[in-house]
Amino acid sequence: MSRLTYITMLLAAPLAALHAADLSGVTVRLDGYEGPATVVAQLVEPFKMRITVNPANETKPLVIRVELPGSGPRVWPAADVEVRDSQGKALMVRRAGIEWSKLLIPVPAVAGDCFVRAVQPSGGKPSLPSEKERVLVDGATGLRLGIAKWHDGRKAALSIRFDDSHPSHLTKAMPILREYGFRGTFMINPGVSEPGSRRRSNFESHQAEWQAAARQGDHELANHSAHHRGAVGDENMEAEIGAAAQAIWKLTPGKSQLMALNLGGGTWWETTRTLRYYLDKYHQFDASQNSTGMDDSHGNRVASFRRLLEQHLERGLWYRVHYHSIGDGAGSSEANFRAALDVAKEHSSKLWVAGMADIHKYQSERNASKLKLQQSDSKRLTFEFICQTDAALFDQPLTLEVTHPQSLDASRLKVKNAQGDIIPLRAAQLEGASTLRFDVAPRNAVYSIEMTP
Numbered sequence: 001m002s003r004l005t006y007i008t009m010l011l012a013a014p015l016a017a018l019h020a021a022d023l024s025g026v027t028v029r030l031d032g033y034e035g036p037a038t039v040v041a042q043l044v045e046p047f048k049m050r051i052t053v054n055p056a057n058e059t060k061p062l063v064i065r066v067e068l069p070g071s072g073p074r075v076w077p078a079a080d081v082e083v084r085d086s087q088g089k090a091l092m093v094r095r096a097g098i099e100w101s102k103l104l105i106p107v108p109a110v111a112g113d114c115f116v117r118a119v120q121p122s123g124g125k126p127s128l129p130s131e132k133e134r135v136l137v138d139g140a141t142g143l144r145l146g147i148a149k150w151h152d153g154r155k156a157a158l159s160i161r162f163d164d165s166h167p168s169h170l171t172k173a174m175p176i177l178r179e180y181g182f183r184g185t186f187m188i189n190p191g192v193s194e195p196g197s198r199r200r201s202n203f204e205s206h207q208a209e210w211q212a213a214a215r216q217g218d219h220e221l222a223n224h225s226a227h228h229r230g231a232v233g234d235e236n237m238e239a240e241i242g243a244a245a246q247a248i249w250k251l252t253p254g255k256s257q258l259m260a261l262n263l264g265g266g267t268w269w270e271t272t273r274t275l276r277y278y279l280d281k282y283h284q285f286d287a288s289q290n291s292t293g294m295d296d297s298h299g300n301r302v303a304s305f306r307r308l309l310e311q312h313l314e315r316g317l318w319y320r321v322h323y324h325s326i327g328d329g330a331g332s333s334e335a336n337f338r339a340a341l342d343v344a345k346e347h348s349s350k351l352w353v354a355g356m357a358d359i360h361k362y363q364s365e366r367n368a369s370k371l372k373l374q375q376s377d378s379k380r381l382t383f384e385f386i387c388q389t390d391a392a393l394f395d396q397p398l399t400l401e402v403t404h405p406q407s408l409d410a411s412r413l414k415v416k417n418a419q420g421d422i423i424p425l426r427a428a429q430l431e432g433a434s435t436l437r438f439d440v441a442p443r444n445a446v447y448s449i450e451m452t453p
Protein backbone atom coordinates (compact mmCIF):
# COMPACT_ATOMS: atom_id res chain seq x y z
CA MET A 1 0.00 0.00 0.00
CA SER A 2 1.83 3.03 -1.24
CA ARG A 3 -0.80 5.32 0.36
CA LEU A 4 0.17 4.02 3.76
CA THR A 5 3.12 6.13 4.69
CA TYR A 6 4.80 5.73 8.00
CA ILE A 7 7.37 8.27 8.90
CA THR A 8 8.99 9.29 12.13
CA MET A 9 9.14 12.99 12.74
CA LEU A 10 11.44 15.07 14.82
CA LEU A 11 14.75 13.48 14.22
CA ALA A 12 17.25 14.91 16.59
CA ALA A 13 18.38 17.19 13.74
CA PRO A 14 18.64 20.89 14.51
CA LEU A 15 17.20 22.06 11.17
CA ALA A 16 13.49 22.82 11.18
CA ALA A 17 13.19 21.51 7.60
CA LEU A 18 14.19 18.05 8.77
CA HIS A 19 11.38 18.05 11.33
CA ALA A 20 8.84 18.02 8.50
CA ALA A 21 8.02 14.78 6.75
CA ASP A 22 5.99 14.19 3.63
CA LEU A 23 2.64 12.44 4.04
CA SER A 24 1.08 12.83 0.62
CA GLY A 25 1.88 16.52 0.91
CA VAL A 26 0.91 16.90 4.59
CA THR A 27 3.54 17.99 7.10
CA VAL A 28 3.31 17.26 10.82
CA ARG A 29 5.66 18.47 13.54
CA LEU A 30 5.78 19.90 17.04
CA ASP A 31 5.41 23.66 16.87
CA GLY A 32 8.25 25.79 18.25
CA TYR A 33 9.63 22.84 20.19
CA GLU A 34 13.05 21.47 20.93
CA GLY A 35 13.17 18.62 23.39
CA PRO A 36 12.68 14.89 23.83
CA ALA A 37 9.00 14.59 22.78
CA THR A 38 8.17 13.31 19.27
CA VAL A 39 5.13 12.87 17.04
CA VAL A 40 4.58 10.17 14.44
CA ALA A 41 1.99 10.57 11.69
CA GLN A 42 0.37 7.98 9.44
CA LEU A 43 -2.16 8.42 6.67
CA VAL A 44 -4.73 5.71 7.52
CA GLU A 45 -7.08 6.49 4.63
CA PRO A 46 -7.47 9.37 2.15
CA PHE A 47 -8.01 12.54 4.20
CA LYS A 48 -7.60 10.76 7.54
CA MET A 49 -4.38 10.83 9.52
CA ARG A 50 -3.38 9.36 12.85
CA ILE A 51 -0.89 11.34 14.91
CA THR A 52 0.80 9.58 17.82
CA VAL A 53 2.40 11.63 20.57
CA ASN A 54 5.39 10.19 22.39
CA PRO A 55 6.21 12.62 25.22
CA ALA A 56 9.40 10.81 26.33
CA ASN A 57 10.10 12.63 29.60
CA GLU A 58 8.49 15.93 28.54
CA THR A 59 5.91 17.31 31.01
CA LYS A 60 4.93 20.66 29.47
CA PRO A 61 1.97 20.85 27.01
CA LEU A 62 2.81 20.46 23.32
CA VAL A 63 1.40 21.96 20.13
CA ILE A 64 1.18 19.80 17.01
CA ARG A 65 1.45 21.75 13.78
CA VAL A 66 -0.25 20.18 10.74
CA GLU A 67 -0.02 21.75 7.30
CA LEU A 68 -2.39 20.31 4.69
CA PRO A 69 -1.78 20.92 0.97
CA GLY A 70 -4.00 23.92 0.19
CA SER A 71 -3.83 23.50 -3.60
CA GLY A 72 -2.60 21.08 -6.26
CA PRO A 73 -3.61 17.47 -6.97
CA ARG A 74 -3.27 16.36 -3.32
CA VAL A 75 -5.32 19.26 -1.91
CA TRP A 76 -7.33 18.60 1.27
CA PRO A 77 -10.82 20.11 1.72
CA ALA A 78 -9.59 22.31 4.59
CA ALA A 79 -13.06 23.64 5.46
CA ASP A 80 -14.20 20.08 6.26
CA VAL A 81 -11.29 19.14 8.53
CA GLU A 82 -11.60 18.43 12.26
CA VAL A 83 -9.41 16.75 14.89
CA ARG A 84 -10.59 14.10 17.37
CA ASP A 85 -8.86 12.14 20.13
CA SER A 86 -8.91 8.33 20.31
CA GLN A 87 -12.19 8.47 22.30
CA GLY A 88 -13.80 10.46 19.48
CA LYS A 89 -13.89 13.78 21.34
CA ALA A 90 -13.40 16.82 19.11
CA LEU A 91 -10.25 18.75 20.02
CA MET A 92 -9.74 22.51 19.98
CA VAL A 93 -7.75 23.59 16.92
CA ARG A 94 -6.15 26.98 16.36
CA ARG A 95 -5.89 28.46 12.87
CA ALA A 96 -5.12 31.80 11.21
CA GLY A 97 -8.19 33.42 9.58
CA ILE A 98 -6.87 33.17 6.03
CA GLU A 99 -4.87 29.92 6.35
CA TRP A 100 -7.44 27.30 7.26
CA SER A 101 -5.22 24.48 5.94
CA LYS A 102 -2.66 25.09 8.72
CA LEU A 103 -3.68 23.59 12.08
CA LEU A 104 -2.21 24.08 15.54
CA ILE A 105 -3.41 21.39 17.94
CA PRO A 106 -2.58 21.89 21.65
CA VAL A 107 -2.15 18.54 23.45
CA PRO A 108 -0.92 17.49 26.91
CA ALA A 109 2.44 15.72 27.10
CA VAL A 110 0.93 12.24 27.43
CA ALA A 111 1.28 9.26 25.11
CA GLY A 112 -1.73 8.92 22.81
CA ASP A 113 -3.29 9.32 19.38
CA CYS A 114 -5.37 11.95 17.70
CA PHE A 115 -6.97 11.90 14.27
CA VAL A 116 -7.02 14.69 11.70
CA ARG A 117 -9.74 14.02 9.14
CA ALA A 118 -11.99 15.58 6.54
CA VAL A 119 -15.67 15.04 7.34
CA GLN A 120 -18.07 14.42 4.45
CA PRO A 121 -20.46 17.38 4.15
CA SER A 122 -23.93 16.46 5.49
CA GLY A 123 -26.04 14.80 2.82
CA GLY A 124 -22.88 13.85 0.92
CA LYS A 125 -21.75 15.46 -2.27
CA PRO A 126 -24.55 16.06 -4.79
CA SER A 127 -23.96 14.38 -8.13
CA LEU A 128 -23.66 17.16 -10.69
CA PRO A 129 -24.49 16.99 -14.40
CA SER A 130 -21.58 16.61 -16.81
CA GLU A 131 -20.42 19.43 -19.09
CA LYS A 132 -22.00 17.52 -22.02
CA GLU A 133 -25.44 17.76 -20.39
CA ARG A 134 -25.16 21.56 -20.47
CA VAL A 135 -25.26 21.46 -24.27
CA LEU A 136 -28.22 20.49 -26.43
CA VAL A 137 -27.84 19.88 -30.16
CA ASP A 138 -31.10 19.34 -32.01
CA GLY A 139 -31.22 17.80 -35.49
CA ALA A 140 -34.79 18.83 -36.32
CA THR A 141 -34.32 22.59 -35.88
CA GLY A 142 -30.55 22.61 -36.35
CA LEU A 143 -30.28 24.66 -33.15
CA ARG A 144 -27.48 24.31 -30.64
CA LEU A 145 -28.08 25.48 -27.06
CA GLY A 146 -25.56 25.90 -24.29
CA ILE A 147 -25.23 27.42 -20.81
CA ALA A 148 -22.67 30.24 -21.07
CA LYS A 149 -19.62 29.77 -18.88
CA TRP A 150 -20.07 33.29 -17.47
CA HIS A 151 -22.89 35.82 -17.39
CA ASP A 152 -23.71 37.24 -20.84
CA GLY A 153 -21.14 34.96 -22.47
CA ARG A 154 -18.20 36.94 -21.06
CA LYS A 155 -14.81 35.20 -21.13
CA ALA A 156 -13.91 35.64 -17.45
CA ALA A 157 -15.13 37.17 -14.18
CA LEU A 158 -13.51 39.83 -11.98
CA SER A 159 -14.37 40.59 -8.35
CA ILE A 160 -13.01 43.69 -6.62
CA ARG A 161 -13.05 43.32 -2.84
CA PHE A 162 -12.52 45.90 -0.08
CA ASP A 163 -11.70 44.80 3.47
CA ASP A 164 -12.24 46.18 6.98
CA SER A 165 -15.13 48.69 6.44
CA HIS A 166 -12.66 51.55 6.02
CA PRO A 167 -14.37 54.99 5.69
CA SER A 168 -12.63 55.54 2.31
CA HIS A 169 -14.79 52.73 0.92
CA LEU A 170 -17.78 55.05 1.30
CA THR A 171 -16.10 58.27 0.16
CA LYS A 172 -13.76 56.92 -2.56
CA ALA A 173 -14.19 53.28 -3.59
CA MET A 174 -17.97 53.22 -4.01
CA PRO A 175 -18.38 56.48 -5.98
CA ILE A 176 -15.37 55.73 -8.20
CA LEU A 177 -16.63 52.20 -8.96
CA ARG A 178 -19.99 53.79 -9.89
CA GLU A 179 -18.22 56.03 -12.43
CA TYR A 180 -16.97 52.85 -14.12
CA GLY A 181 -20.26 50.96 -13.72
CA PHE A 182 -18.51 48.28 -11.64
CA ARG A 183 -19.90 46.43 -8.64
CA GLY A 184 -17.57 45.98 -5.65
CA THR A 185 -17.66 43.58 -2.71
CA PHE A 186 -17.30 45.26 0.68
CA MET A 187 -16.16 43.02 3.53
CA ILE A 188 -17.41 44.74 6.65
CA ASN A 189 -16.92 44.31 10.40
CA PRO A 190 -20.37 45.41 11.62
CA GLY A 191 -19.84 44.51 15.31
CA VAL A 192 -20.46 47.27 17.82
CA SER A 193 -17.57 48.50 19.99
CA GLU A 194 -16.90 45.96 22.69
CA PRO A 195 -17.05 46.81 26.40
CA GLY A 196 -13.63 47.66 27.76
CA SER A 197 -12.26 48.26 24.26
CA ARG A 198 -11.10 51.74 23.33
CA ARG A 199 -11.10 50.87 19.64
CA ARG A 200 -14.24 52.32 18.11
CA SER A 201 -15.56 50.36 15.19
CA ASN A 202 -15.04 51.98 11.78
CA PHE A 203 -18.39 50.61 10.79
CA GLU A 204 -20.21 51.94 13.85
CA SER A 205 -18.85 55.47 13.31
CA HIS A 206 -20.31 55.53 9.77
CA GLN A 207 -23.36 53.34 10.24
CA ALA A 208 -25.80 55.71 8.51
CA GLU A 209 -23.60 55.86 5.39
CA TRP A 210 -23.28 52.06 5.28
CA GLN A 211 -27.06 51.79 5.62
CA ALA A 212 -27.51 54.23 2.74
CA ALA A 213 -25.02 52.26 0.61
CA ALA A 214 -26.86 49.03 1.38
CA ARG A 215 -30.17 50.64 0.38
CA GLN A 216 -28.67 51.83 -2.91
CA GLY A 217 -27.83 48.15 -3.49
CA ASP A 218 -25.39 48.51 -6.41
CA HIS A 219 -22.51 47.06 -4.36
CA GLU A 220 -22.30 43.84 -2.41
CA LEU A 221 -21.72 43.49 1.34
CA ALA A 222 -19.80 40.52 2.73
CA ASN A 223 -18.82 39.05 6.09
CA HIS A 224 -15.41 39.95 7.54
CA SER A 225 -16.51 38.83 11.05
CA ALA A 226 -18.09 41.12 13.64
CA HIS A 227 -14.89 42.61 15.12
CA HIS A 228 -11.86 41.44 13.10
CA ARG A 229 -10.22 40.01 16.19
CA GLY A 230 -10.61 36.24 15.84
CA ALA A 231 -12.29 34.09 18.49
CA VAL A 232 -11.54 31.62 21.24
CA GLY A 233 -14.01 28.76 21.46
CA ASP A 234 -16.99 27.53 19.45
CA GLU A 235 -19.55 29.95 20.88
CA ASN A 236 -17.34 32.98 20.41
CA MET A 237 -16.48 31.98 16.85
CA GLU A 238 -20.13 31.41 16.03
CA ALA A 239 -21.00 34.82 17.52
CA GLU A 240 -18.32 36.56 15.41
CA ILE A 241 -19.57 34.96 12.18
CA GLY A 242 -23.27 34.86 13.06
CA ALA A 243 -23.55 38.45 14.33
CA ALA A 244 -21.88 39.83 11.19
CA ALA A 245 -24.13 37.72 8.94
CA GLN A 246 -27.26 38.88 10.80
CA ALA A 247 -26.17 42.54 10.60
CA ILE A 248 -25.73 42.22 6.82
CA TRP A 249 -29.08 40.43 6.41
CA LYS A 250 -30.69 43.32 8.32
CA LEU A 251 -29.04 45.83 5.98
CA THR A 252 -30.28 43.94 2.89
CA PRO A 253 -33.84 42.85 3.68
CA GLY A 254 -35.56 40.62 1.15
CA LYS A 255 -32.26 39.70 -0.54
CA SER A 256 -30.68 36.25 -0.77
CA GLN A 257 -28.87 35.51 2.51
CA LEU A 258 -25.90 33.90 0.77
CA MET A 259 -22.68 35.90 1.18
CA ALA A 260 -18.90 35.73 1.02
CA LEU A 261 -16.96 35.16 4.26
CA ASN A 262 -13.34 36.06 4.94
CA LEU A 263 -12.25 35.76 8.57
CA GLY A 264 -9.47 38.29 8.05
CA GLY A 265 -5.70 38.41 7.96
CA GLY A 266 -3.81 38.61 11.26
CA THR A 267 -6.62 36.94 13.23
CA TRP A 268 -6.61 33.63 15.13
CA TRP A 269 -9.59 31.32 15.56
CA GLU A 270 -9.96 28.44 18.00
CA THR A 271 -12.73 25.94 17.47
CA THR A 272 -13.52 22.22 17.75
CA ARG A 273 -15.78 22.46 14.71
CA THR A 274 -15.17 22.43 10.98
CA LEU A 275 -15.33 25.72 9.10
CA ARG A 276 -18.08 24.04 7.03
CA TYR A 277 -20.35 24.03 10.10
CA TYR A 278 -20.27 27.84 10.23
CA LEU A 279 -20.42 28.27 6.44
CA ASP A 280 -23.52 26.08 6.09
CA LYS A 281 -25.34 27.43 9.13
CA TYR A 282 -25.03 31.06 7.98
CA HIS A 283 -25.20 30.55 4.17
CA GLN A 284 -21.61 31.70 3.70
CA PHE A 285 -18.92 30.61 1.27
CA ASP A 286 -15.20 30.90 1.95
CA ALA A 287 -13.79 33.83 -0.02
CA SER A 288 -10.43 34.17 1.73
CA GLN A 289 -8.21 32.49 -0.87
CA ASN A 290 -6.63 33.11 -4.27
CA SER A 291 -6.81 36.88 -4.30
CA THR A 292 -4.29 39.47 -5.47
CA GLY A 293 -3.52 42.08 -2.80
CA MET A 294 -3.71 45.51 -4.46
CA ASP A 295 -2.12 47.66 -1.75
CA ASP A 296 0.65 49.89 -3.18
CA SER A 297 3.14 48.43 -0.68
CA HIS A 298 3.26 45.25 -2.82
CA GLY A 299 4.71 47.32 -5.72
CA ASN A 300 3.85 47.35 -9.46
CA ARG A 301 0.18 46.73 -8.79
CA VAL A 302 -1.28 48.04 -12.04
CA ALA A 303 1.15 46.08 -14.24
CA SER A 304 0.58 42.89 -12.20
CA PHE A 305 -3.17 43.42 -12.37
CA ARG A 306 -3.03 43.71 -16.18
CA ARG A 307 -0.89 40.59 -16.55
CA LEU A 308 -2.97 38.44 -14.19
CA LEU A 309 -6.29 39.70 -15.56
CA GLU A 310 -5.19 38.81 -19.10
CA GLN A 311 -4.14 35.33 -17.93
CA HIS A 312 -7.56 34.78 -16.35
CA LEU A 313 -9.28 36.00 -19.53
CA GLU A 314 -7.25 33.55 -21.57
CA ARG A 315 -8.17 30.67 -19.27
CA GLY A 316 -11.78 31.74 -18.69
CA LEU A 317 -11.40 31.96 -14.91
CA TRP A 318 -12.55 34.10 -11.98
CA TYR A 319 -9.94 36.72 -11.06
CA ARG A 320 -10.13 38.08 -7.49
CA VAL A 321 -8.41 41.16 -6.16
CA HIS A 322 -8.65 42.99 -2.84
CA TYR A 323 -7.96 46.44 -1.49
CA HIS A 324 -7.87 47.97 1.97
CA SER A 325 -8.15 51.80 2.13
CA ILE A 326 -8.18 54.07 -0.95
CA GLY A 327 -6.73 57.59 -1.17
CA ASP A 328 -3.64 59.65 -0.42
CA GLY A 329 -1.46 57.92 2.17
CA ALA A 330 -3.91 54.99 2.14
CA GLY A 331 -3.36 51.35 1.13
CA SER A 332 -3.81 52.22 -2.54
CA SER A 333 -3.58 55.72 -4.01
CA GLU A 334 -6.64 56.92 -5.89
CA ALA A 335 -4.50 57.18 -9.06
CA ASN A 336 -3.43 53.53 -8.86
CA PHE A 337 -6.96 52.44 -8.02
CA ARG A 338 -8.30 54.26 -11.09
CA ALA A 339 -5.47 52.92 -13.28
CA ALA A 340 -6.44 49.33 -12.44
CA LEU A 341 -10.11 50.08 -13.11
CA ASP A 342 -9.08 51.57 -16.48
CA VAL A 343 -7.42 48.22 -17.34
CA ALA A 344 -10.61 46.35 -16.40
CA LYS A 345 -12.63 48.82 -18.49
CA GLU A 346 -10.42 48.14 -21.54
CA HIS A 347 -11.45 44.47 -21.29
CA SER A 348 -15.05 45.10 -20.29
CA SER A 349 -16.62 43.56 -23.42
CA LYS A 350 -15.08 40.19 -22.45
CA LEU A 351 -15.11 40.61 -18.68
CA TRP A 352 -17.91 40.19 -16.15
CA VAL A 353 -17.15 42.56 -13.25
CA ALA A 354 -19.45 41.49 -10.42
CA GLY A 355 -19.81 40.85 -6.70
CA MET A 356 -18.20 37.76 -5.18
CA ALA A 357 -21.59 36.26 -4.28
CA ASP A 358 -22.90 36.92 -7.81
CA ILE A 359 -19.95 35.07 -9.32
CA HIS A 360 -20.07 32.25 -6.77
CA LYS A 361 -23.78 31.84 -7.45
CA TYR A 362 -23.31 31.77 -11.24
CA GLN A 363 -20.59 29.14 -10.93
CA SER A 364 -22.54 26.94 -8.49
CA GLU A 365 -25.81 27.23 -10.41
CA ARG A 366 -24.17 26.44 -13.74
CA ASN A 367 -22.41 23.39 -12.26
CA ALA A 368 -25.79 22.16 -11.00
CA SER A 369 -27.68 22.77 -14.28
CA LYS A 370 -28.47 20.85 -17.44
CA LEU A 371 -30.60 21.12 -20.57
CA LYS A 372 -32.99 18.37 -21.69
CA LEU A 373 -34.82 18.16 -24.99
CA GLN A 374 -38.56 17.61 -24.61
CA GLN A 375 -39.63 17.71 -28.25
CA SER A 376 -38.75 19.32 -31.54
CA ASP A 377 -39.79 19.60 -35.17
CA SER A 378 -38.48 21.82 -37.95
CA LYS A 379 -40.14 24.96 -36.49
CA ARG A 380 -40.13 24.52 -32.77
CA LEU A 381 -37.98 23.15 -29.98
CA THR A 382 -39.13 22.65 -26.39
CA PHE A 383 -36.58 22.00 -23.68
CA GLU A 384 -36.34 21.65 -19.96
CA PHE A 385 -33.89 23.69 -17.95
CA ILE A 386 -32.97 21.81 -14.77
CA CYS A 387 -31.12 23.48 -11.90
CA GLN A 388 -30.46 21.80 -8.54
CA THR A 389 -29.41 24.80 -6.42
CA ASP A 390 -31.62 26.23 -3.65
CA ALA A 391 -33.68 28.99 -5.30
CA ALA A 392 -33.95 30.97 -2.03
CA LEU A 393 -30.17 31.48 -1.91
CA PHE A 394 -29.08 31.13 -5.52
CA ASP A 395 -30.82 33.84 -7.54
CA GLN A 396 -28.26 34.91 -10.13
CA PRO A 397 -29.75 34.52 -13.65
CA LEU A 398 -27.87 32.19 -16.01
CA THR A 399 -27.23 33.01 -19.66
CA LEU A 400 -28.21 30.56 -22.39
CA GLU A 401 -26.70 30.79 -25.87
CA VAL A 402 -28.38 29.66 -29.10
CA THR A 403 -26.50 29.11 -32.35
CA HIS A 404 -27.43 27.62 -35.74
CA PRO A 405 -25.21 26.39 -38.60
CA GLN A 406 -26.76 29.10 -40.77
CA SER A 407 -26.63 32.65 -39.59
CA LEU A 408 -29.23 33.37 -36.90
CA ASP A 409 -31.47 36.38 -37.10
CA ALA A 410 -33.04 37.49 -33.81
CA SER A 411 -36.23 38.50 -35.63
CA ARG A 412 -36.69 34.88 -36.82
CA LEU A 413 -36.56 33.41 -33.33
CA LYS A 414 -38.89 33.62 -30.37
CA VAL A 415 -38.15 32.19 -26.92
CA LYS A 416 -41.09 31.67 -24.58
CA ASN A 417 -41.46 30.32 -21.08
CA ALA A 418 -44.17 27.81 -20.09
CA GLN A 419 -46.62 30.68 -19.42
CA GLY A 420 -46.12 31.95 -22.98
CA ASP A 421 -44.20 35.11 -21.98
CA ILE A 422 -41.59 36.17 -24.52
CA ILE A 423 -38.00 36.16 -23.21
CA PRO A 424 -35.92 39.03 -24.66
CA LEU A 425 -32.99 37.99 -26.90
CA ARG A 426 -29.62 39.68 -27.37
CA ALA A 427 -27.62 39.19 -30.56
CA ALA A 428 -23.84 38.67 -30.32
CA GLN A 429 -20.90 37.07 -32.08
CA LEU A 430 -19.41 33.90 -30.61
CA GLU A 431 -16.19 32.65 -32.21
CA GLY A 432 -17.22 34.22 -35.53
CA ALA A 433 -20.75 32.76 -35.53
CA SER A 434 -23.82 34.82 -34.74
CA THR A 435 -25.36 33.88 -31.41
CA LEU A 436 -28.50 34.79 -29.54
CA ARG A 437 -28.41 35.06 -25.78
CA PHE A 438 -31.10 35.12 -23.13
CA ASP A 439 -31.18 34.92 -19.35
CA VAL A 440 -33.12 32.40 -17.29
CA ALA A 441 -33.80 32.17 -13.56
CA PRO A 442 -31.82 29.37 -11.86
CA ARG A 443 -34.79 27.04 -11.33
CA ASN A 444 -36.48 24.19 -13.14
CA ALA A 445 -38.56 25.44 -16.06
CA VAL A 446 -39.66 24.61 -19.59
CA TYR A 447 -38.88 26.92 -22.52
CA SER A 448 -39.70 26.77 -26.18
CA ILE A 449 -37.93 28.28 -29.15
CA GLU A 450 -40.01 29.05 -32.23
CA MET A 451 -38.43 29.62 -35.65
CA THR A 452 -40.11 31.47 -38.48
CA PRO A 453 -38.72 31.20 -42.03
Ligand SMILES: [Zn+2]
Pocket residue numbers: 163164224228264265
Ligand atom coordinates in the same frame (compact mmCIF):
# COMPACT_ATOMS: atom_id res chain seq x y z
ZN1 LIG B 1 -9.21 42.49 7.19
